[in-house]
Amino acid sequence: MIFTKLKSTEEFKTVANGLWRDHPIFSMVLGICTALAVSNKVDNAIAMSAGTTFVLVATAVIISLLRKLIPTRVRIITFMIVIASFVIIVDKVLEAFFPGISEALGPYIGLIITNCIIMGRAEAFYIQNNVHLSILDALANGLGYTYTLVSIAIIREALGFGTILGIRVMPAWWTNWVIMAMAPGAFFILSVFIWLSRTLAKIET
Amino acid sequence: MAYLLTIFIASVFTNNIALTYLLGMCPFIALSRNPKTARGMAFAVIFVITLTAAINWPIYHLILVPMHSEIIYYIVFIIVIAASVQFMEMIMEKFLPAMQASFGIFLPLVTVNCTVLAVSLFMILRKYTYIQTIFFAMGSGAGWMLAILMVAAINEKLKLVGDIPKGYRGPGIIMVIAGTIALSFLGFAGMVSIQ
Numbered sequence: 001m002i003f004t005k006l007k008s009t010e011e012f013k014t015v016a017n018g019l020w021r022d023h024p025i026f027s028m029v030l031g032i033c034t035a036l037a038v039s040n041k042v043d044n045a046i047a048m049s050a051g052t053t054f055v056l057v058a059t060a061v062i063i064s065l066l067r068k069l070i071p072t073r074v075r076i077i078t079f080m081i082v083i084a085s086f087v088i089i090v091d092k093v094l095e096a097f098f099p100g101i102s103e104a105l106g107p108y109i110g111l112i113i114t115n116c117i118i119m120g121r122a123e124a125f126y127i128q129n130n131v132h133l134s135i136l137d138a139l140a141n142g143l144g145y146t147y148t149l150v151s152i153a154i155i156r157e158a159l160g161f162g163t164i165l166g167i168r169v170m171p172a173w174w175t176n177w178v179i180m181a182m183a184p185g186a187f188f189i190l191s192v193f194i195w196l197s198r199t200l201a202k203i204e205t
Numbered sequence: 206m207a208y209l210l211t212i213f214i215a216s217v218f219t220n221n222i223a224l225t226y227l228l229g230m231c232p233f234i235a236l237s238r239n240p241k242t243a244r245g246m247a248f249a250v251i252f253v254i255t256l257t258a259a260i261n262w263p264i265y266h267l268i269l270v271p272m273h274s275e276i277i278y279y280i281v282f283i284i285v286i287a288a289s290v291q292f293m294e295m296i297m298e299k300f301l302p303a304m305q306a307s308f309g310i311f312l313p314l315v316t317v318n319c320t321v322l323a324v325s326l327f328m329i330l331r332k333y334t335y336i337q338t339i340f341f342a343m344g345s346g347a348g349w350m351l352a353i354l355m356v357a358a359i360n361e362k363l364k365l366v367g368d369i370p371k372g373y374r375g376p377g378i379i380m381v382i383a384g385t386i387a388l389s390f391l392g393f394a395g396m397v398s399i400q
Contacts, residue, residue, distance in 0.1 A: 114317050
């Protein structure tokens with residue numbers, strides 16, 4: 001009873017869309033550059049998705065607060081400046097506190113700017129909706145991105161290096177499946193993920 | 206001169222920006238359903254990558270470094286990219302309407318293509334000189350074009366077969382094709398190496 005009531009609220013729909021129906025990676029196929037490139041180790045994946053979620057939420061707040069002031073013609077460049085400023089913060093924080101991860105991610109931190117999830121959500125949602133819905137949407141999309149990235153990374157790190165978060169999980173006879181840690185493995189694993197979730201969610205095209 | 210050629214060949218084959226660094230994937234997946242749009246996008250990418258790298262290099266080395274403001278280079282690069290794309294669109298509209306029609310909708314899309322920003326970031330990271338940067342940018346653009354055209358062509362043939370599982374249609378199968386091509390590109394490793 002409470003659940004059916006909850007189900008029809010705007011907030012519930014926003015969160016459900018971000019987490020499953022309009023999942024950024026599976027159904028919209030956005031933001032996969034980073035999803036593919038940094039998912040070979042679990043700690044990289046966690047750092048990347050935390051950074052992306054932070055930038056998403058911060059952008060959601062700023063853009064939805066300023067949505068009536070931003071002229072339509074220059075909105076794209078406004079989004080970019082807002083996003084880039086927060087990415088600098090992420091970059092400097094990682095550099096200061098997690099130098100190892102910052103080194104491993106290299107230029108991919110800067111590429112959060114062109115992660116299409118953030119641009120796409122800003123254009124489709126934050127520019128039209130109020131602050132609290134936008135924050136919910138950002139959190140849901142960030143969480144959707146995070147669980148995908150981390151689960152791909154768990155599979156790739158286990159198969160490619162025999163470890164998860166640096167702890168050995170595979171038995172001693174396991175030979176590292178090096179391809180899984182390289183670019184082709186990323187394509188194959190993500191395609192299997194897309195196949196499974198699209199079949200479950202009955203999305204066609 | 207030989208080193209310039211090495212950079213070019215390496216960025217097309219061994220260090221392909223799409224298949225090794227996995228960049229520019231959003232337009233890659235979306236546009237490789239159709240070889241014709243793939244070609245249009247690829248030409249726009251080559252053009253914009255080379256142009257923006259050529260503008261960003263002097264801005265970084267001649268303005269930002271002497272003023273100790275390297276911290277804001279993300280913002281500067283992204284503004285340069287967005288502005289030069291917009292500016293180019295306006296110039297084309299005025300003087301080259303035929304070219305504008307053929308690039309069409311792809312130009313604004315190039316702004317959010319990660320390859321463009323990535324080339325500018327890589328050139329700083331690898332400390333390329335100006336000429337090396339130009340060759341690296343052209344090579345990366347050509348490499349991206351090679352990858353997207355191969356995937357689009359294979360995808361076109363697969364449509365004739367037509368019994369792909371439902372969930373795999375669209376982005377799923379394109380990723381499998383790209384993965385297979387990336388696998389074959391691993392064979393180029395060791396041919397030339399940069400860095």
